[in-house]
Amino acid sequence: MTSILAAALVAAWAAIVLLFLGYSALLGQIRELKSGQPTGGGVSHPELAAPSAVGRTVALVVGSGCATCAEVLPAWLTLVPQLADAGHRPVLLSIDNSTGWAEHGAETFMLGSELSAPLLLAYQPALLLFDESGAIVSAEPVGSALGLQEYCAPLLGLVSS
Known part of the structure; x- marks a missing residue:
């Protein structure tokens, strides 16, 4: 015993x-x-490098098991042309390699397996900004379509006072 x-x-x-x-x-x-x-421990993702020193790559990271990701996607699709017009490179990144985003209206997206280094995030959806070298500048959790719009507002020059 x-x-x-x-x-x-x-x-x-x-x-x-x-x-x-x-x-x-x-x-x-x-x-x-x-x-x-910057998060990511100095890991660079050259495939996500920004188009210029002024612009950023704005990546919305989504996962297939994430209900919030599906809710945020329509707002993202509305923001994509606005971000591109502002000189940024918008990228929808399917972290779990799911191709089901086309069924939700996404015409183009990148798969996590296409990255040269793993992206270790504890949450999805997330909005990541990359500089011209492919280094992560910021990573923000996105909890709603409104939150996504608020994070993108400064990138579009829509700074609220």
Whole structure:
């Protein structure tokens, strides 16, 4: 009986240590996001490089298992020509390689498997900005169509006061 209790105690402590390590890693990622520094650990994605030093590649990252992604897509499709007219490169990026976005009205999109380096995001949809070297400038979670429009407003010169 005592050997069973001892084994259970060791297993419980091992679980506590693993939870602590996971929590520490999560806190590190949260601090990185709050710092405002580019996320992605210096990884460059040349296939997502912006067209110029002035413009940005504006990528909406979506996943097939994400209901919010499907809700945000119509707003994205409305913003695509506006972003292109403003000198940016809009890209719809299917992070899980789903091609079902064509059924939702997306004419063109990029698959996550086409990237030269993995994009590690804990949330979808997300709006990512890339500079002319393909480095991530910012990554913002998008929770609604209105949120997407608000994130894109400065890129379109529609700054609210």
